[in-house]
Amino acid sequence: MYSYEALPVAEWFRRNRELAGFHNSTRALYQTIRELVENSLDATETYGILPTIFLRVAVEDEQKSWVSVYAEDNGIGIPGNEIPNVFGRVFYSSKYRIKQHRGVFGLGLKMVVLYAQSTTNKPVLVRSATLKSDKIYEYQIMIDTNANSPIILDRREYPNKYRWHGTAVKVVLEGNWLGAKKRIEDYLRRTAIIAPYAEIVFKGPDMDLWLKRRTTKLPPAPKEGLPHPKSVDVDTIKQMLLDSRGMTLLEFLTENFDAVGEGTAKAFLEWAGFNPNAKATALTPEELVRLVEKMKQYEGWRRPRADWLSPVGGELLEIGAKAILGAEAVFAVTRKPESYGGHPFIVEAAVAWGGQIPPSDKPLLLRYANKIPLLYDEGADVARKVVDEFHWDNYKVKFPAPLAVIIHVCSTKIPYASAGKEAIAEVAEIEKEMRLALRDAAKKLRLYLSRKEKEMELFNKYITFAKYVDEIAHNLSVITRLEKSIIAQNLHKLIEKKLGTTVDELVKHTLSLTSASQQEEVTEAMAQ
Amino acid sequence: MSSRSEFLERLEKWGYNLTKAVLELEEPVMEIPARTLSNTIWDEKAKMLKLGPEKMHRRFLDMKEARRFMQTVLMLRLIVEAIREDVYPTIRDLYYNGKHTIVFKDPLGRAHRENTWDEQDESNAVIEDIEVATNVLREEMGVSADVKGKIVGPIVVRSQGYELDASKFGETALSLPVNVDALEIVKVEAAYVLVVEKDAIFQRLVREKFWSQENAILVTAKGMPDRATRRFIRRLNEEYKLPVYVLTDGDPYGWYIYSVYKSGSIKLSYESERLATPEAKFLGLTATDIDAYKISDNYVIAATDRDVKRAQELLRYPWFQKSEWTKEINLFLKKKKKVEIEALSTHGLKFLHDYLRDKIRNKKFID
Ligand SMILES: Nc1ncnc2c1ncn2[C@@H]1O[C@H](COP(=O)(O)OP(=O)(O)OP(=O)(O)O)[C@@H](O)[C@H]1O
Ligand SMILES: [Mg+2]
Numbered sequence: 026m027y028s029y030e031a032l033p034v035a036e037w038f039r040r041n042r043e044l045a046g047f048h049n050s051t052r053a054l055y056q057t058i059r060e061l062v063e064n065s066l067d068a069t070e071t072y073g074i075l076p077t078i079f080l081r082v083a084v085e086d087e088q089k090s091w092v093s094v095y096a097e098d099n100g101i102g103i104p105g106n107e108i109p110n111v112f113g114r115v116f117y118s119s120k121y122r123i124k125q126h127r128g129v130f131g132l133g134l135k136m137v138v139l140y141a142q143s144t145t146n147k148p149v150l151v152r153s154a155t156l157k158s159d160k161i162y163e164y165q166i167m168i169d170t171n172a173n174s175p176i177i178l179d180r181r182e183y184p185n186k187y188r189w190h191g192t193a194v195k196v197v198l199e200g201n202w203l204g205a206k207k208r209i210e211d212y213l214r215r216t217a218i219i220a221p222y223a224e225i226v227f228k229g230p231d232m233d234l235w236l237k238r239r240t241t242k243l244p245p246a247p248k249e250g251l252p253h254p255k256s257v258d259v260d261t262i263k264q265m266l267l268d269s270r271g272m273t274l275l276e277f278l279t280e281n282f283d284a285v286g287e288g289t290a291k292a293f294l295e296w297a298g299f300n301p302n303a304k305a306t307a308l309t310p311e312e313l314v315r316l317v318e319k320m321k322q323y324e325g326w327r328r329p330r331a332d333w334l335s336p337v338g339g340e341l342l343e344i345g346a347k348a349i350l351g352a353e354a355v356f357a358v359t360r361k362p363e364s365y366g367g368h369p370f371i372v373e374a375a376v377a378w379g380g381q382i383p384p385s386d387k388p389l390l391l392r393y394a395n396k397i398p399l400l401y402d403e404g405a406d407v408a409r410k411v412v413d414e415f416h417w418d419n420y421k422v423k424f425p426a427p428l429a430v431i432i433h434v435c436s437t438k439i440p441y442a443s444a445g446k447e448a449i450a451e452v453a454e455i456e457k458e459m460r461l462a463l464r465d466a467a468k469k470l471r472l473y474l475s476r477k478e479k480e481m482e483l484f485n486k487y488i489t490f491a492k493y494v495d496e497i498a499h500n501l502s503v504i505t506r507l508e509k510s511i512i513a514q515n516l517h518k519l520i521e522k523k524l525g526t527t528v529d530e531l532v533k534h535t536l537s538l539t540s541a542s543q544q545e546e547v548t549e550a551m552a553q
Numbered sequence: 554m555s556s557r558s559e560f561l562e563r564l565e566k567w568g569y570n571l572t573k574a575v576l577e578l579e580e581p582v583m584e585i586p587a588r589t590l591s592n593t594i595w596d597e598k599a600k601m602l603k604l605g606p607e608k609m610h611r612r613f614l615d616m617k618e619a620r621r622f623m624q625t626v627l628m629l630r631l632i633v634e635a636i637r638e639d640v641y642p643t644i645r646d647l648y649y650n651g652k653h654t655i656v657f658k659d660p661l662g663r664a665h666r667e668n669t670w671d672e673q674d675e676s677n678a679v680i681e682d683i684e685v686a687t688n689v690l691r692e693e694m695g696v697s698a699d700v701k702g703k704i705v706g707p708i709v710v711r712s713q714g715y716e717l718d719a720s721k722f723g724e725t726a727l728s729l730p731v732n733v734d735a736l737e738i739v740k741v742e743a744a745y746v747l748v749v750e751k752d753a754i755f756q757r758l759v760r761e762k763f764w765s766q767e768n769a770i771l772v773t774a775k776g777m778p779d780r781a782t783r784r785f786i787r788r789l790n791e792e793y794k795l796p797v798y799v800l801t802d803g804d805p806y807g808w809y810i811y812s813v814y815k816s817g818s819i820k821l822s823y824e825s826e827r828l829a830t831p832e833a834k835f836l837g838l839t840a841t842d843i844d845a846y847k848i849s850d851n852y853v854i855a856a857t858d859r860d861v862k863r864a865q866e867l868l869r870y871p872w873f874q875k876s877e878w879t880k881e882i883n884l885f886l887k888k889k890k891k892v893e894i895e896a897l898s899t900h901g902l903k904f905l906h907d908y909l910r911d912k913i914r915n916k917k918f919i920d
Contacts, residue, residue, distance in 0.1 A: 492657035
């Protein structure tokens with residue numbers, strides 16, 4: 026006889042943790058930081074709060090390589106009664122509604138807790154207060170993997186005298202700090218590029234990082250919406266039907282989906298061969314499958330709305346790239362919204378040039394999805410392919426070049442290549458938009474480079490003439506016995522007339538076009 | 554003849570006009586007759602090269618001309634100063650006097666270094682530019698060049714009061730001075746002048762007493778002739794009606810050297826009237842000589858690509874467009890073979906003498 030048993034979800038994830046990015050003690054430490062930072066950013070900027078995040082990694086037991094990770098934010102907090110589920114129940118999330126978040130699976134925190142308890146057997150410590158709450162709640166929680174439910178080890182309440190709001194989390198886990206250090210630094214810096222409105226302070230055993238807030242401008246908060254009819258699957262529809270007691274098919278469509286009015290719904294149902302007045306709950310399983318199929322095929326839907334998305338925008342990308350990469354110039358493009366399979370998405374691209382970017386044979390690629398920096402699995406990412414296939418020589422870029430490319434995809438559903446959320450899968454619509462975004466940004470770079478070339482040319486022309494002025498003035502003055510300084514002055518005036526600009530202007534332009542590092546050299550040279 | 558101070562005035566005036574433009578905030582421009590092939594005119598009647606009417610404009614504010622402009626002004630100052638101080642520099646002196654490194658610090662603080670000139674060719678070229686632009690010859694400026702010319706033969710000259718008999722130099726020779734116009738010719742009893750391209754052949758002919766047997770004046774300028782040597786030969790021809798014969802290697806370079814003695818050069822066409830000897834005749838070696846004098850293959854050299862290119866250039870020069878010359882050059886181009894004067898030893902060392910006598914007596918020369 027066979028014996029059947031259901032593997033509890035939490036247990037399944039504990040056994041298959043590499044799927045979520047917890048492969049080993051190095052990846053796990055990095056992934057822990059990531060999950061906590063992304064939750065904190067979701068809890069702040071999405072609600073119009075300028076994020077301030079404090080992070081600390083400390084060695085707890087060197088022999089066992091136990092480290093603690095502490096993360097604190099100034100976000101909207103978690104209601105006291107929700108804290109146990111949020112930390113102790115897999116697939117418990119507030120982010121299933123249709124809008125752009127960093128978090129998607131309702132899994133991140135639980136993986137952190139599961140990994141921590143399976144390596145150190147220590148609970149997670151949570152302290153949180155919601156906006157205007159007069160209490161601060163503190164919990165110590167572990168997860169009962171078989172029941173997929175929280176075990177509360179300790180619970181406290183404190184008066185919230187100073188109306189603090191936010192969330193602080195501390196976990197102790199087996200982690201390889203030295204192995205993860207570089208990745209964590211990269212991750213935080215790249216986060217600061219795409220979120221220059223965040224203040225991030227990091228303290229590690231031998232690394233302190235203070236990524237200051239560079240602007241107080243936040244990207245527009247995403248609106249919340251209903252799914253697009255093309256984007257749902259059979260299970261989702263079943264879930265929706267549970268709440269649609271008594272609705273007709275027509276009502277079901279107009280109530281539950283985005284941009285589906287009566288006209289659109291009727292036209293669709295007629296086209297698909299369904300009776301608009303039939304009870305929605307009366308659909309047979311076969312009919313249900315056919316309905317979903319037809320919904321995906323139908324071409325008459327309106328395009329998915331893009332106000333659920335929160336692109337960063339050219340201005341913020343520029344601030345971030347200049348501050349963190351030390352680029353001399355940044356050109357950013359935000360494409361118009363597009364969609365794939367009913368999911369809206371926007372591609373943003375920026376090219377950063379010069380300054381402290383070290384020249385290399387290939388552009389440095391910074392990938393982002395919903396403002397999350399993607400660090401691993403670059404080879405599997407469609408962005409890498411797009412950047413590699415790009416014809417840089419058409420845009421005045423000759424390698425080695427000091428060039429970095431930022432590609433950001435935001436969507437209500439990022440097509441990740443895996444649950445580790447590290448690479449974007451090859452989706453034709455997204456690939457195409459990436460190409461166009463990169464092209465638009467590279468065009469601006471080309472314009473800049475040719476302007477720079479021209480300014481440089483003019484400056485070099487100036488030097489060609491000016492370097493002889495003193496010699497010529499001296500000789501003419503000996504021949505004619507006239508004042509040398511007047512001859513020299515006039516020669517300079519003649520040069521300016523010829524170039525159609527003054528030397529001061531020329532120097533100003535040329536300086537504005539040379540990178541910061543070169544400028545330093547120049548001022549040094551001038552001081553000598 | 555004008556004095557050196559009048560020439561000085563002309564040079565200063567030229568410099569002043571450039572300065573005046575600068576003071577009036579106009580771009581200073583030098584107008585210089587072009588010393589190019591296209592501006593070299595073949596004066597068929599006078600049988601010499603003359604400078605055409607083309608002028609080039611050397612502008613300070615021209616990327617390609619700025620450096621030359623600076624060099625020209627620098628050289629003008631060096632020459633003006635030399636005349637003011639009453640010294641007589643050589644062109645090499647001027648080269649060294651003017652050579653220094655210009656250091657320019659641009660407004661970004663970067664230093665640019667550049668030599669006023671690197672090679673003497675550059676400083677020589679601007680001297681010639683100043684000559685044509687101001688119409689003051691280098692000799693008139695009191696600027697001299699190395700004189701390579703030397704002579705041996707029945708001629709007596711006076712230099713700074715000393716009489717020098719060129720027939721009494723034994724195995725050595727009388728070196729020509731810088732300013733041959735200041736050389737007084739006291740007595741000439743020669744039948745003709747023989748110009749030899751190569752010093753080695755000149756020395757052989759001196760040692761073998763060819764000149765006394767022939768009663769000829771031997772001259773060499775060791776390759777491409779300098780101005781003083783050309784001027785001296787011109788005087789011998791013009792003032793004493795001596796026939797002038799030229800002996801060079803049998804290749805396009807030798808032939809061009811002959812044409813410089815006879816008609817003048819492209820670079821110095823403005824000086825032809827002083828320097829050229831239109832009556833000069835070419836003895837050899839010619840391309841025809843190889844067969845005519847049965848020169849052994851051991852002495853015959855294959856022409857290089859450069860030789861061929863040079864020959865094709867000669868064919869295009871109007872002053873070579875004479876049937877005798879086109880025949881020779883085309884033969885050369887066909888056979889691609891050349892010979893040196895030394896090849897005449899093919900029939901023994903004395904054969905050189907027989908060859909010269911045969912050519913001169915039987916008028917087997919090219920005019
Ligand atoms: N710092 C925080 N402040 C406020 N709410 C938080 C915070 N961290 C987590 N939450 C809440 O807890 C829920 C669960 O978080 P969790 O990280 O497990 O999943 P997620 O962020 O929704 O998805 P993902 O698996 O992609 O991380 C979130 O949806 C959010 O509502
Ligand atoms: Mg999360």
